[in-house]
């Protein structure tokens with residue numbers, strides 16, 4: 567199983583949008599067995615992917631034994647898309663567990679999930695806490711959506727410092743890049759920020775982007791991918807999201 571974490575220490579950048587769409591693309595188009603682990607107690611991915619719920623709460627990945635994880639997933643059909651939903655107990659993980667304990671626990675549980683799934687996506691809360699650290703330490707790949715606004719772009723340096731630190735501690739982790747998200751073609755500010763980001767970090771910015779598309783909000787609310795939205799206006803969004811998913815799929819080198 568390959569695990570990809572979607573993380574950035576800032577809210578509203580598009581982590582959950584990216585998680586839900588990649589997961590649905592990988593399930594439908596690549597025919598993979600996909601798990602989505604929602605580590606954000608806000609539960610946005612759990613809301614959007616509710617129809618795929620496994621009945622297994624994400625906090626249990628930190629507290630269950632390998633046998634308990636195995637007992638749940640061996641008893642069900644894991645084909646298609648499977649949600650491991652956020653629960654309020656995720657907040658409690660931040661206190662009693664040290665980052666190292668949380669990392670060990672999550673890694674052990676993810677290893678068991680690997681018996682049942684081809685790919686796991688981990689959606690994270692927008693702060694560097696025990697859960698984000700454990701997710702990054704348990705993953706093979708990471709990507710970070712980012713808006714082209716000054717506050718987001720300014721925060722990049724800080725994020726890279728933290729990320730470099732974690733990358734050093736997890737030699738299996740490959741950073742797939744930042745996804746410029748909610749980019750508005752008509753806003754010179756967005757275009758300038760995108761150009762300067764690509765110039766400053768050429769290797770770290772993906773060669774794809776996603777515009778600010780109303781149909782993406784429609785899709786996340788309706789619990790479907792944007793390619794199910796029957797509006798002419800959704801066409802651009804569909805094209806961009808598919809290009810993004812193709813790029814990530816290729817980089818992950820998944821052999822089917």
Ligand SMILES: Nc1ncnc2c1ncn2[C@@H]1O[C@H](COP(=O)(O)OP(=O)(O)OP(=O)(O)O)[C@@H](O)[C@H]1O
Nearest residue numbers: 577578579580581582583692748777778779782783
């Ligand atoms: N490309 C886009 N076009 C239009 N709306 C978008 C786009 N990407 C995300 N959104 C919307 O922006 C909001 C924030 O996106 P999302 O929830 O994916 O961000 P997040 O990084 O997961 O936020 P949080 O840190 O709070 O979990 C949502 O309402 C979502 O519908």
Ligand SMILES: [Mg+2]
Nearest residue numbers: 581582606610
């Ligand atoms: Mg989110």
